[in-house]
Amino acid sequence: MTPTLHPAGDRALVLELGDRIDAETNARIIDLADRLDAAAWPGVTEVVPTYRSLLVGYDPVILRGAELEARLMALWDSRDASPQAAGRLWKVPCLYGAGVEGDLDDLARLKGLSTDEVIALHSGAEYRVYMIGFAPGFAYLGGLPELLHTPRLRVPRQNIPEGAIGIGGQQANINSVAGPSGWRFVGWTPWRIFDPGAPDPFLLRAGDRVRFVPVSADDARDIAARVAEGALRPTPENAAP
């Protein structure tokens, strides 16, 4: 893996590691982002890890692009040879069949499966948060079982609720804010993925792992009530290493 550097204007640059989606490349990008955060160089304004590239924003008054490139390459060269430790694991409660009425049944029909089979496939997989983007807290999840890969709808639907758990192509997601979407939705979580008023507003970060745990309607209602009261703050299964 050899990075290439590209200017994104005069206040940001991009370090690219090829143009493929795979967990190892993504882990390398996230590792570099974490080490760049830890370095806290004056003049760095944004650190945005994506599937296979890292966008770094800077203020040229404090730090020039050429200097940042040199430092970034030195930081890349000082990476560990050993692969990454696993990211935080979130067991996200999911009320299957909720979120968008009828979508789970439609998907099962489309695939020639029972809804229970779809639920077993979807909740049996472990997903990787490749990146956060598009909207506040919106996580792009890889690891959707191939049997569930489904094209997006041609016409996006309006007003998909916050917490809806969806499938778009070969990716999965949790809707972090309500809004229009062309994805199909198999369930709904009572957790808040994005809570602008919370001390830690974004639940997920790139590199995290996600599993969906089926819950009953009663349990989902109970969790939602405790989240609303502020009595329940979701925690990961394992602390970050």
Added chain:
Amino acid sequence: MTIEIHSASPMLTVQDAGRSGLRRFGVSTAGPIDPDAMALANALCANPPMAAALEFAGPGCALRSDTAIRFAVAGADCDIRVGDRRLASGESHVLAPGETLRLGAPQGAVWAYLALSGGLDMAPVLGSRATHLRSGLGGVEGRSLRPSDRLGLGPQADAPCLRLERPLKGTNLRDLHSGPIRLILGPQSARFAPETLERLLSEPFQITPQRDRMAMVLGGVELPATGGHDIVSDGTVPGSIQVPGSGLPLVLLAESQTTGGYPKIATVASVDLPRLAQMPVGASVRFALISRDEGEALWIAQQRQRDLILGGLIPKAPATLSSELLLSCDLVGGIAAPREITGTDLDLAEDPR
């Protein structure tokens, strides 16, 4: 201390410096489309340059204040009236309680700014008061302002009404039509054939009506990507020129998505992005290439020049106002300015300096 909105354009929003460092969590900056214009309006009110102020486009707006405040308008030119008095831009004025301030539709450019002494005050969301319409964050409930919205003001600085030492061309810190919009190639320029890059730099593009705080679509020239119009989604910045399958370039602005799956042929130089975003629909625009180093140098120089201009504001017409009158323009404690002061605005507007 509150203001009340009486009429509003659909694009009347609260803005401040915006949110920094949150693109990795999917939150773009928001903040003003033309930061220099907002900084000027604020400085004229003796506010910090990025104090929360109002941004508007399209039809104008009207508002009242329950206390005497100073205000200033910058950015696109527009008709400024308090009661039946017509006032000048590029300087601050007093708005007394009970008076209605009416701002007309921006002319010649798109985005205008109204700053109020003390700055708008409301609880910040994710560290900023800037309205992010697309994400529904900040300002008032994350939305455009509506009639009868009430907004609080912060404590006012002890300062007189101010004006620019020398008038600017228009009310902008820069001339809209001062040469081509400069670009830095990349990050995905390699997806485009050399003749397409040549077209980008030689043919005129048109400003289309498809525009908002998120992005603006340019028309007139198609830029096919020989490498395809889909990339593995990666990070974007304000100024990124995305080229979707239509071939028509899309320039991202303050409220853009933080990541995108279209190739980005080039990025607008930071010094020229507000100038491009201020161009009215139908305007013709040409692009010219510069290096990243040149872009950075221009930015650094422009920041310095901006600080000089904002640091060099002077009290309005010191020769014609007695010190007693100047003192009475000091509004700390909510002393309403006497009519003599507010009444001089019309004369100052006609001063040929």
